[in-house]
Structures are given as C-alpha cells and as structure tokens.
Amino acid sequence: MLPYGRHSIDNDDIAAVIEVLRGDWLTQGPVVEQFETAFAAHLGVRHAVVCSSGTAALHLTALAMGIGPDDAVIVPTNTFLATANAARLCGAEILFADVDPDTGLMTAAHAAAALSKSEGNRVRAIFPVHFAGQCEAPDELREFARDHNLMVIEDACHALGSTYEVDGQTYPVGACAHSDMATFSFHPVKTIAMGEGGAVTTNDDRLAIRLRDLRNHGMTRESERYTNTDLAFNASGAAHPWYYEMPTPGLNYRASGLHSALGLSQLRKLDNFVERRRKLADHYDARMEEIGPEVVSLARVMNCRPAWHLYIGLIDFPMISMPRNDLMVALRERGILTQVHYIPVHWQPYYTNRYGPSDLPGAAAYYARCLSLPLFPSMDEADVDRVVEALADIVGLN
Numbered sequence: 087m088l089p090y091g092r093h094s095i096d097n098d099d100i101a102a103v104i105e106v107l108r109g110d111w112l113t114q115g116p117v118v119e120q121f122e123t124a125f126a127a128h129l130g131v132r133h134a135v136v137c138s139s140g141t142a143a144l145h146l147t148a149l150a151m152g153i154g155p156d157d158a159v160i161v162p163t164n165t166f167l168a169t170a171n172a173a174r175l176c177g178a179e180i181l182f183a184d185v186d187p188d189t190g191l192m193t194a195a196h197a198a199a200a201l202s203k204s205e206g207n208r209v210r211a212i213f214p215v216h217f218a219g220q221c222e223a224p225d226e227l228r229e230f231a232r233d234h235n236l237m238v239i240e241d242a243c244h245a246l247g248s249t250y251e252v253d254g255q256t257y258p259v260g261a262c263a264h265s266d267m268a269t270f271s272f273h274p275v276k277t278i279a280m281g282e283g284g285a286v287t288t289n290d291d292r293l294a295i296r297l298r299d300l301r302n303h304g305m306t307r308e309s310e311r312y313t314n315t316d317l318a319f320n321a322s323g324a325a326h327p328w329y330y331e332m333p334t335p336g337l338n339y340r341a342s343g344l345h346s347a348l349g350l351s352q353l354r355k356l357d358n359f360v361e362r363r364r365k366l367a368d369h370y371d372a373r374m375e376e377i378g379p380e381v382v383s384l385a386r387v388m389n390c391r392p393a394w395h396l397y398i399g400l401i402d403f404p405m406i407s408m409p410r411n412d413l414m415v416a417l418r419e420r421g422i423l424t425q426v427h428y429i430p431v432h433w434q435p436y437y438t439n440r441y442g443p444s445d446l447p448g449a450a451a452y453y454a455r456c457l458s459l460p461l462f463p464s465m466d467e468a469d470v471d472r473v474v475e476a477l478a479d480i481v482g483l484n
Contacts, residue, residue: 091275133294140271143284144172162192187451188385216245219392243271247360247393278352304336
C-alpha cells in the first residue's frame, strides 16, 4: 500500500533515541539545544526555538506578538486549521485571503483584498502558507506588510528545505530574510520527523526570548531579568538556585530530548530527503504530461525551488465524469492512498458561523480539482509510474 506520505527512519535514528533513553535527560536536556543550534545553522538564522508541534509553533508566534481580542490577522484559506486557529485562540479575528487556483498560494494581491475587508480591528500580521513546499514571492509579501505596518509569520510547515530567489540572491525558507518569524512541523509525513515536533525561527533576539519563555509556562531562570530582587537574591547578591520568575503566562510546549534526538538525526539527512523528493516530483511531472489536460500538475511558482512536501494533481472531475471520492476509492483498491489538501478553512462551521459566507473563488476552484498523490523519500520511480498509470487507466485516459 502506497500512502500519500511516510516517514523514513533508519538505524541511526533509532540509535540516537536509544542514547537519550540511556542517559539522564529524557526532556529539557542538552540534545534539545543541540538540535536548535544545528537547525538554526542549517537555515542561516539567528534563533531556532524547538517545541512540541507545528501547531504549537504557530500558537507561540501569535503569543509572542501579543496578539489579542482587538486584533486581526490575514490567513490564506487554503491551509490546515492550525494556521487560523493559532491566532483565533489568542482572541484575534481572522481575515481569510483567497489563493491562486493553480498553485493554492496567497499572493500580495490576495492579502490586500483581505485587508480591505477589515472592520474595526487592528490588523497585526499576515501568515503566508508555503503550500506543498512552494512559496509565493516572499519579498512582495514583505513589502505589502511593511506598507501596512504588519508582521510576517511564515507557515513553513510544508517547506523545510525549500529556497527562493530575490534579485539574484538565494534564500532558504526559514532564514527569515523577508519575515519576522517562520514556523515548521516535524510530523512524520513532513520532510524530517520527530514523531511530533515543531520549531520557530527568527532573527529577532527579543522575540526569541519571548518564544522560549512562552513554551515553558512563561518562566525564566535568567537572573539578569529578575524583578523581585528580595525573593530572587541572597544577602551576597547571588541568585537563589531554585528561583524562577514568570513575566507572562505561557504553556508547556516543550519538545522532549527523545523527540529532539530523532530530529537532530533526521536533520543530517535533510538534504538527501529534499533531493529525493525533487527527483520524484520531476518524474511525476514528466509522466503527468502524458495523461492530458484533464489531469495536470500543480502550477509552478517563479523563483522558488521547493522541497515538495506534497505532490498534487489538479483534476477536472466533471470532464472525466468521475467524482473525486470514486477516484480515491478506485486508487485505494489498487493499493494507492490519496488525500485532499485542504478544505478551505473559511468553510468550516466555526468560521462560517462567526463570519458568514465568504466568496473566495480561487480557493473554491483549487479545492474542486486537487488530489494529493503519494510522495515520500523511500519511493522510487517505479512507484510514481504505478500511480500515474493507475490514475490514467481509471479515468480512461490511458
């Protein structure tokens, strides 16, 4: 059975986790900081703050910005629930943006259209989603954000290993060259796996401090930041070894040493994983061109070299006279599992009850055609051939 995604775990990954199990620190140990340091170095960013999931990473960014009930943020509707929910859980209102029907990505024009619908709330940020691994003109989104005094928080959970070009210079996604913070997920189907895990990257020292506090109940043990000096210090001026302070409430979003050890081991293979995904995507592209206009690949974005978290086919279901559900069932019967990424978030009952219906035609057109096909590093070209040939055969285009 070919799933749409699968982790790749080797003996060295298992050995890394066993080493932590045999050590003194199952959580909050030195391997967490080692992973953070290596991750930041790989992306060329000042800070990486590892946490318990990509959802936690998104929530931490909203908390670190001080997002609250009088605020609003712009979120593309083609994303997983967590992108919008992270800000909504802080009390902010969500301004859903449309997306390009052929890429599933929000452009600066889509963000501007969403901004124009703001009523009363102070718009604080935009959350571009690097869908399937592609990123849409980060420099243009940054320029739009600066023009409107907004922060930029990249949802890069699909895009670890992706790069993009601006004025001839190449930037890794997550280096925060055109954003304030970027978030990542290390769920098993993502580019590297921690089991569950995530990270926030930033070049802002102040934000990094807030992120680290907020993932650990809001606590600090840095004596230079203590304010209650009578409790914090002894008569000689030394900080009490047991003492801590909470400048602001936080949550337990820590990543364990076990997860971080797996993440650190997986990070060493990231370049190989990315290259394998690219080669498989290239093979998909070549084979998909043989099918016909009824089944095409996701459109490619200029100046972006994606790591390809997902491989998505855009299928004209009325033209092939087959509903998407029937095609998915037929592929499953041939041992091929597919998925749909994503149901537009503004269609979810919670958000329709809160905001009423929204007309976002690009997202609707994208959703009507999308189907995620199997893509993961341990596949080979024969697996791609099997998927494409089954797809063509089922829809009668072989």
